[in-house]
Every structure is written in structure tokens, then in C-alpha cells.
Amino acid sequence: MILTLAHDITDVPIAAWDALAAPAGLYLSHRWLAAQQHDPTARVRYALVHDDGLLIAAAPLYVVDTEPNALYRVHDLVPGREPVRTLLAGARRGYLNAPLLHPSLTPERRREALNRLVAAAGSLADAHQARPWWLYVTGTAAAELADACGTEPVPLGQDARIPLSGSTFDDYLAGLPSKRRVAIRRERRAFAEAGYDLRTLRLSECADSAGALLARLQQRHGHDADPAAMARLLHDQADGMADTGVVLAAYADGRMAGFSLFYRHAGTVWLRATGYDYARLRGAHEYFNLVYYLPVEHAYAHGATALHLGMESLRAKTLRGAVTSPLWAVEGARGHQE
Known part of the structure; x- marks a missing residue:
């Protein structure tokens, strides 16, 4: 096995990377990582493990200079940790992470490849006087990674997704208790009767309006949020993701009153953002309609088999059919680890 570090993910063939990343989801896909790699708050390298010319393991490695998101600051997440420079291994945005390993590897080869990724993260961290961490790692991967690092995983939260069986919204409803089916039908009927002008848009078409509503949502939850900054973030995301984001928007009197933004990837619809003009x-x-019911309809229409919802508001998600799985933080091994 040969370990190398790449500076630019566009130097890695998309098919080779995504062959590893498809099971891990959108936030470790080649396109998402390419859209994130010019973030000025961190410097990124890509650990690549090849065997006989085949890419068998990979992980982005971020040396973080400034972390604007408290949910990615280790000292805010893990009790008893002091603020120190951090190397974040794996996905840095999206709250879902795993080391990327080829599914055909034998257990012995899998462990050897994982050890190479762990060593690469530790060595790069040492070179920058940083501490390596893997955040928001899924359960099975977290146990495997913690064993390779010689550390104990720390619980961070729960990830939520709605599995979608069958082929229609009625099939989705059939999997829910009868009282919940009645409530959902009532909520959908009220939304239909409200008379919104519903539009399906590309993110580039509406990033300014969506950014303003996203800022209002953040402000409502006690966070500082500048509408212009939110709009720039969405414009940058549209550019970086080749404008593949889908926006479902409800308009009232010609102006956007609410929206949801999501991406289709590997048979799943990935909810990314939502926002509201509360006065409208x-x-x-x-x-509930913009975040759950309309995306479920969209998923069925495009052959997707799940709606990924992420963390927080777990009760609302589980009431609407979501299943949850634990997410973990794993402290990486220091350098020179094999």
C-alpha cells in the first residue's frame, strides 16, 4: 500500500473517489469536497492510499486556522478539552463522517488501509502542532476508527433519515401510525389551502431571497446572521456544486415566504437548509411541508429511497418516520502510528 497526500481533490479522479465515498453520503463526495476546499479558514490535504494502482482508502485532512462553526470546535463539543489547534479528519461540514475504505477489502487489508489514514492524520497534525479529531462519525465506523486510534469514542448526537419504501407518498404514509397519518394529511391540506405559489428553482436563481430567509431563521434561534453573508454563502454553494441544489419555495404575494434546499446524491435526498419570512x-x-412532505414527494418522483435530515429536532423527525443513528467524535492517534 502506498500513502500519498494530494493538495487538490480535482487531481483525484472523480470515479475513483466516489467509488469509496458513495456509501458515506453527500458530504464526502468529490463534488462537495471540491466546493469546500477553498474555504480560507482551513488548509486541506487529501490522504490517498493506493494498492496496485487502485485507490482503496482516502480522507480529507483539514488543518483548521479558524473555526466559525461552534459545532466543529472540539473544545465546545467534548468536555474537558482546551482550545488548541485542530486537525479535522474527514468531512468538515454536514455533520456526517467516516473514513473512506474500499468495500472489497478483506478485514486485514481494511485495517491496514485504515491505519495508513490514521497515521497520515497524526503526522500532518504533528507537523502543524495540532490535535487530530474525527467528528460526527457513524456508529460502526466510529468503533473501528477508535480501535485503530487507541481512543474511546465520545457521543455527539443523532443523525436522522427517513427511509422511503414503495414508490408513492401514500406508501410513505402507510408506514406511519394511523394518528400520524391523519395529522400529516391535515397539515398537507392546510398548506394546499393556504394558496402559496409553489416553485421549484435552481439555487442560483434565488440565493439572495433564500439567504435573507435563512438569516431570519438563524436570528430567530438566537444566532447572529447577516442576510448578505448568507446570500454569499448560498451563491458560493451554487457555484461550487455546479448549481445542482434544488430549492422548493413557497411564494406569497410575489415574494418568497419559505424554502427548503436539498441535493440528490446516491439515491438519497439530502436536506441542506431551510428559511422563512415569518411575517408572510x-x-x-x-x-413540515417544506422540510418533510414536499421533499418526500420529490424523492419518490426521482427514484430516491431516503430523505436525509441530519441532527436536531429529532422528535419532529421521528414522528414523521425518521430513524436515528448515533454520531461520535474520535480523537486521532498522534503521528508515527502504524
Whole structure:
């Protein structure tokens, strides 16, 4: 096995990377990582393990200079940790992570490849006087990674997704308790009767309006959020993701009143953002329709088999059919680890 570090993910063939990343989801896909790699708050390298010319393991490695997101600051997440420079291994955005390993590897070869990734993270961390961490790692991967690092995983939260069986929204409803089916039908009927002008848009078409509503959502939850900054973030995301984001928007009197943004990737619809102009809402369960019911319809229409919802608001998600799985933080091994 040969370990190398690449400076630019566009130097790595898309098919080779995504052959590893498809099971891990959108936030470790080649396109998502390419869209993130020019973030000025961190310097990134890509650990690549090849065997007989085949890419068998990989991980992005971020030396973080400034972390604007508290949910990616280790000292804010893990009790008893002091603020120190961090190397984040794996996905740095999206709250879902795993080391990327080829599915055909035998257990022995898998462990050897994983050890190479762990060593690469530790060595790069040592070179920058940083501490290596893997954040928001899924359960099975977290146990495997913690064993390779010689550390104990730390619980961070729960990831939520709605599995979608069958082929229609009625099939989705059939999997829910009868009282919940009645409630969802009532919420959908109220939304339909509210008379919104519903539009399906590309993110580039509406990033300014969506950014303003995203800022209002953040402000409502006690966070500082500048509408212009949110709009720039969405414009940058549209550019970086080749404008593949889908926006479902509800318009009232010609202006956007609410939206959800998601991506289709590897048979799953990935919810990314939502926002609202609270003065324009009509009390018609807009959140549930834009975040759950309309994306579920979209997923079925495009052959997807799951709606990924991420962390937080778990009760609302599980009431609507979501299953949850634990997410973990794993402290990496220091350098020179094999």
C-alpha cells in the first residue's frame, strides 16, 4: 500500500473517489469536497492510499486556522478539552463522517488501509502542532476508527433519515401510525389551502431571497446572521456544486415566504437548509411541508429511497418516520502510528 497526500481533490479522479465515498453520503463526495476546499479558514490535504494502482482508502485532512462553526470546535463539543489547534479528519461540514475504505477489502487489508489514514492524520497534525479529531462519525465506523486510534469514542448526537419504501407518498404514509397519518394529511391540506405559489428553482436563481430567509431563521434561534453573508454563502454553494441544489419555495404575494434546499446524491435526498419570512407565513404548517412532505414527494418522483435530515429536532423527525443513528467524535492517534 502506498500513502500519498494530494493538495487538490480535482487531481483525484472523480470515479475513483466516489467509488469509496458513495456509501458515506453527500458530504464526502468529490463534488462537495471540491466546493469546500477553498474555504480560507482551513488548509486541506487529501490522504490517498493506493494498492496496485487502485485507490482503496482516502480522507480529507483539514488543518483548521479558524473555526466559525461552534459545532466543529472540539473544545465546545467534548468536555474537558482546551482550545488548541485542530486537525479535522474527514468531512468538515454536514455533520456526517467516516473514513473512506474500499468495500472489497478483506478485514486485514481494511485495517491496514485504515491505519495508513490514521497515521497520515497524526503526522500532518504533528507537523502543524495540532490535535487530530474525527467528528460526527457513524456508529460502526466510529468503533473501528477508535480501535485503530487507541481512543474511546465520545457521543455527539443523532443523525436522522427517513427511509422511503414503495414508490408513492401514500406508501410513505402507510408506514406511519394511523394518528400520524391523519395529522400529516391535515397539515398537507392546510398548506394546499393556504394558496402559496409553489416553485421549484435552481439555487442560483434565488440565493439572495433564500439567504435573507435563512438569516431570519438563524436570528430567530438566537444566532447572529447577516442576510448578505448568507446570500454569499448560498451563491458560493451554487457555484461550487455546479448549481445542482434544488430549492422548493413557497411564494406569497410575489415574494418568497419559505424554502427548503436539498441535493440528490446516491439515491438519497439530502436536506441542506431551510428559511422563512415569518411575517408572510399563513399558519399552514409551512415548515413540515417544506422540510418533510414536499421533499418526500420529490424523492419518490426521482427514484430516491431516503430523505436525509441530519441532527436536531429529532422528535419532529421521528414522528414523521425518521430513524436515528448515533454520531461520535474520535480523537486521532498522534503521528508515527502504524
